[in-house]
Amino acid sequence: MRNRLALFTSMIVVLSGVTLSANAQKATEAFIPIGKSPGVSGVSTYIGTIDSVDVADRTVTIRGDELLESVEISGETKVWLDLSKYKTKNRAATLQDLKEGLRIEAKPQHDRPDRAEWIKIDPGTGG
Amino acid sequence: MDLRGRDIFFNETFQGNGRTCGTCHRAEDNFGLSPAFIATLPPSDPLFVAETNPDLADDFEKPELMREFGLILENLDGFDDLPNRFVLRGVPHVLAMRNSIASAQGPRTGWSGDGAPGDGSLRAFSVGAVIQHFPKTTDRVPGVDFRLPTDDELDALEAFMLSLGRQSDLSLPLALKGTVIKRGQELFLDNTAGKCNACHFNAGANGDPAIFGANAGNLNFDTGVEALPDQPADLTGALVPPDDGFGTPGDNTFNTPPVVEAADTGPFFHNNSVETIEGAVAFYNGDAFNNSASGQLLTGATGSGINLDGTQVVAVAAFLRAINALENIRQAQDLLEQGLKNRRRQAREALKLALEETDDAILVLRSGGLRPQAVAELQETRRIIARAARSHRSWRYHVRHALRHLRRSREQLIET
Numbered sequence: 001m002r003n004r005l006a007l008f009t010s011m012i013v014v015l016s017g018v019t020l021s022a023n024a025q026k027a028t029e030a031f032i033p034i035g036k037s038p039g040v041s042g043v044s045t046y047i048g049t050i051d052s053v054d055v056a057d058r059t060v061t062i063r064g065d066e067l068l069e070s071v072e073i074s075g076e077t078k079v080w081l082d083l084s085k086y087k088t089k090n091r092a093a094t095l096q097d098l099k100e101g102l103r104i105e106a107k108p109q110h111d112r113p114d115r116a117e118w119i120k121i122d123p124g125t126g127g
Numbered sequence: 128m129d130l131r132g133r134d135i136f137f138n139e140t141f142q143g144n145g146r147t148c149g150t151c152h153r154a155e156d157n158f159g160l161s162p163a164f165i166a167t168l169p170p171s172d173p174l175f176v177a178e179t180n181p182d183l184a185d186d187f188e189k190p191e192l193m194r195e196f197g198l199i200l201e202n203l204d205g206f207d208d209l210p211n212r213f214v215l216r217g218v219p220h221v222l223a224m225r226n227s228i229a230s231a232q233g234p235r236t237g238w239s240g241d242g243a244p245g246d247g248s249l250r251a252f253s254v255g256a257v258i259q260h261f262p263k264t265t266d267r268v269p270g271v272d273f274r275l276p277t278d279d280e281l282d283a284l285e286a287f288m289l290s291l292g293r294q295s296d297l298s299l300p301l302a303l304k305g306t307v308i309k310r311g312q313e314l315f316l317d318n319t320a321g322k323c324n325a326c327h328f329n330a331g332a333n334g335d336p337a338i339f340g341a342n343a344g345n346l347n348f349d350t351g352v353e354a355l356p357d358q359p360a361d362l363t364g365a366l367v368p369p370d371d372g373f374g375t376p377g378d379n380t381f382n383t384p385p386v387v388e389a390a391d392t393g394p395f396f397h398n399n400s401v402e403t404i405e406g407a408v409a410f411y412n413g414d415a416f417n418n419s420a421s422g423q424l425l426t427g428a429t430g431s432g433i434n435l436d437g438t439q440v441v442a443v444a445a446f447l448r449a450i451n452a453l454e455n456i457r458q459a460q461d462l463l464e465q466g467l468k469n470r471r472r473q474a475r476e477a478l479k480l481a482l483e484e485t486d487d488a489i490l491v492l493r494s495g496g497l498r499p500q501a502v503a504e505l506q507e508t509r510r511i512i513a514r515a516a517r518s519h520r521s522w523r524y525h526v527r528h529a530l531r532h533l534r535r536s537r538e539q540l541i542e543t
Contacts, residue, residue, distance in 0.1 A: 026375060027205050028255040029244040031267045036275055038254050039246025089266040092207065 132287025143261030222292030240382035302542035311446030351419025390451035455488035501539035
């Protein structure tokens with residue numbers, strides 16, 4: 001019992017050395033077209049068109065069917081151009097690629113829903 | 128659903144390079160892939176697309192390391208520098224996933240628990256695998272180099288994977304037979320000696336709920352495998368970038384696999400760095416583990432690292448061999464009983480797999496010098512299953528006969 005207790009106490013400490021976040025591996029996400037990410041597209045992502053971009057605040061506002069949602073783009077946010085519709089390899093994008101009217105999908109961070117974990121932009125949808 | 132999932136798993140290429148899920152997760156190799164099995168494959172096998180498809184010749188696989196060590200290339204930290212940014216990992220089996228991947232933080236898939244895009248689920252894992260391993264070119268353009276699985280296909284694949292292997296965890300201690308095996312179980316469960324059960328609770332993939340909390344489930348740990356000296360792939364001199372585990376950048380943690388299925392699914396650890404089950408147990412005695420984040424915390428909290436002597440290493444491995452053989456026997460029994468419900472033609476695949484499970488049980492016991500009488504019964508079982516497979520009229524009789532011998536072999540391993 002004593003040993004069990006000692007181990008219990010120790011493992012509480014050990015837990016500080018284990019991973020407590022189980023975010024999915026992002027790498028293959030880069031190749032998945034807008035609206036097709038399994039289990040998240042249409043469930044926990046914002047899909048719509050870019051309503052506005054605030055470069056100073058590093059935020060993008062997305063106009064969905066009825067709502068406007070703003071998400072912050074942090075240094076950790078992955079931003080990709082979704083070129084799959086054009087049968088071209090997707091590639092990394094920058095803030096400059098965010099233009100009003102473009103189709104966009106943004107996944108909020110699990111623990112910070114005001115911040116984007118990743119963003120996908122269709123560069124050919126500008127009006 | 129499972130039948131559809133099975134068909135997709137083994138036959139669907141998703142309009143890619145010819146690979147299927149079953150290309151790497153071979154039913155005949157316990158739904159994993161060992162170098163010994165790779166050596167039996169013809170050059171035309173789609174596993175070797177990097178050798179046969181010029182568009183995949185560079186940066187898609189490392190064929191020499193695949194053939195010698197069973198290592199598969201993964202771009203877990205991104206696809207923007209293919210020649211230099213990759214890791215090489217073994218193929219984990221996909222058995223017992225129903226009770227191996229759930230955690231309080233969500234599902235943990237793949238060696239580092241972060242193997243899936245989307246919501247990180249086992250269902251989404253298939254999408255990531257298609258993108259990583261199935262494309263015709265490394266451009267990986269959906270609709271050109273592969274097609275994405277449909278929602279229905281993902282559901283079917285998930286159902287099939289969840290149906291494989293054990294559907295529940297063991298409840299240790301078991302009433303095992305054999306002096307060394309029993310001692311191995313004691314050491315496994317002893318939190319002052321082997322300390323194995325804390326992270327491999329009931330020899331599964333989850334943390335001990337009394338230690339980690341009722342819903343902790345599967346956990347990631349930095350156990351220092353990457354710090355092992357003389358890793359086989361490194362010894363070749365080939366470029367083998369360090370694998371930093373979970374996340375980007377990684378935190379050096381990897382998730383805990385179940386160990387019931389360990390003895391016949393080596394090589395061991397994420398990079399196939401240890402060939403034998405004895406070596407895998409002995410790893411926890413060494414500097415790499417005891418100096419790792421997890422090893423240090425364990426030492427600080429319990430007063431010592433893990434220090435098993437040679438006889439104790441062998442005893443823990445003997446226990447793992449015994450429970451693996453029991454699982455082989457359970458699976459062979461299931462397969463034979465399934466076979467009896469079918470016509471001969473449909474039963475053929477079940478007989479083949481039952482034969483392989485029986486072979487695995489023989490191998491894991493005999494390689495450890497364990498329970499010769501159980502091995503003898505298994506060899507007889509094997510002979511009878513082979514006879515059943517050849518027989519047209521009396522195959523059911525032979526299958527029933529084989530089942531009797533399987534039961535006897537089980538009785539040599541555990542009190543019934």
